[in-house]
Amino acid sequence: MSNAPDRSLLRRLTEPPSIDRQSPLGRLVTYALLFLWSLVVFVPLYWVLITSFKGPGEVDNGPFYIPFVDFQPSLAAWDFMLLQNYTLGPYLNSVVVALGSTVLAVAIGALAAYALVRIRFQVKLVAIALFILLLVLMIVAVTSFGVGWSVALTVAVALFVIGLFTLRGRTRAAVGNSDIEFWIISNRIMPPIVAVLPIYVMFQQLRLLDTQVALIATYTAVNLPIVVWLTRDFFAAIPIDLEESAEIDGASKLRVFLTIALPLVRSGLVATFLLVLILAWNEYLLALFLSNAKAQTMPVLVSAQNTTRGPQWWNMSVLIVVMIAPVIVIASVLQKHIARGLLVGAVKG
Numbered sequence: 001m002s003n004a005p006d007r008s009l010l011r012r013l014t015e016p017p018s019i020d021r022q023s024p025l026g027r028l029v030t031y032a033l034l035f036l037w038s039l040v041v042f043v044p045l046y047w048v049l050i051t052s053f054k055g056p057g058e059v060d061n062g063p064f065y066i067p068f069v070d071f072q073p074s075l076a077a078w079d080f081m082l083l084q085n086y087t088l089g090p091y092l093n094s095v096v097v098a099l100g101s102t103v104l105a106v107a108i109g110a111l112a113a114y115a116l117v118r119i120r121f122q123v124k125l126v127a128i129a130l131f132i133l134l135l136v137l138m139i140v141a142v143t144s145f146g147v148g149w150s151v152a153l154t155v156a157v158a159l160f161v162i163g164l165f166t167l168r169g170r171t172r173a174a175v176g177n178s179d180i181e182f183w184i185i186s187n188r189i190m191p192p193i194v195a196v197l198p199i200y201v202m203f204q205q206l207r208l209l210d211t212q213v214a215l216i217a218t219y220t221a222v223n224l225p226i227v228v229w230l231t232r233d234f235f236a237a238i239p240i241d242l243e244e245s246a247e248i249d250g251a252s253k254l255r256v257f258l259t260i261a262l263p264l265v266r267s268g269l270v271a272t273f274l275l276v277l278i279l280a281w282n283e284y285l286l287a288l289f290l291s292n293a294k295a296q297t298m299p300v301l302v303s304a305q306n307t308t309r310g311p312q313w314w315n316m317s318v319l320i321v322v323m324i325a326p327v328i329v330i331a332s333v334l335q336k337h338i339a340r341g342l343l344v345g346a347v348k349g
Helices: 009-014 024-051 056-060 076-084 088-118 125-145 149-167 177-189 192-205 212-236 240-248 253-264 266-282 285-290 298-303 313-333 335-348
Strands: none
Touching: 024 313, 056 313, 076 313, 088 177, 088 212, 088 253, 088 266, 088 298, 088 313, 125 149, 177 212, 192 212, 192 285, 212 266, 212 285, 240 253, 253 266, 266 313, 266 335, 285 298, 298 313, 313 335
């Protein structure tokens, strides 16, 4: 009996052969391409690292490549940025905001993805229209007539509940799971610059500008569609028989989710967690609008090194090295889970 993997004919014809089975010329081309790709990946990292040990003279007087050979390295930029320029505050802000928003996004997104896979939703169109109408009326009441946010929100929620019970069973038009999934993904397709001004006004009214809470809430909302999009396929790959057997034994939906579904998609969640963490860690536009001195994050601090005296490349390089170091460490520690999670997604795709 053959032990060859069960692959489709199209996949067997299009997938590249193993490097051990290639001709000498093909093997040479493969290694050359891998070498070029390694240069593309590692040369920028090397250049940033050595620039952090340069001063204005070494940066402005032409390229210098090798420390102790064509330039004398210095710790002046590290001393200025880490000890004299109060970098610790923005760094802690980035850690708190990135980790907090990622944990929330993965937790909420995993629940949403599991619900979309296992529960059939039928949301009435009239309920959506009523929600939008009350939201617009609430904003008009607050901005034009001076009604307090708490009063307007309470009245809107009460009217929404009353409207749902009044219109219950009288309309049939509804949207299903696929429509909800498309709506969730469409929120990520929209450029963040479109929504940044309303978000700014909202947090200004709530007096939460320049706080970690505002950034965590915004990053969570922005990255939530990515989590739902990625984890949905992981949950869909779980055999439904496992969950039905547990439910027959008396387990609730929540217990099935926590004890059966989550352990089976652990690798996929780890890969998703790291991807969302990197997105939150590097986010710049929203942090630029929503933070100032108290909640400033590292990407904003890096851009602030472009001063009236020109870009301070040596200071920028120090900050960039400090920023990418924890991501590289986390990716190295979680490498096994990330590879397994990406492989599950590729097989599903």
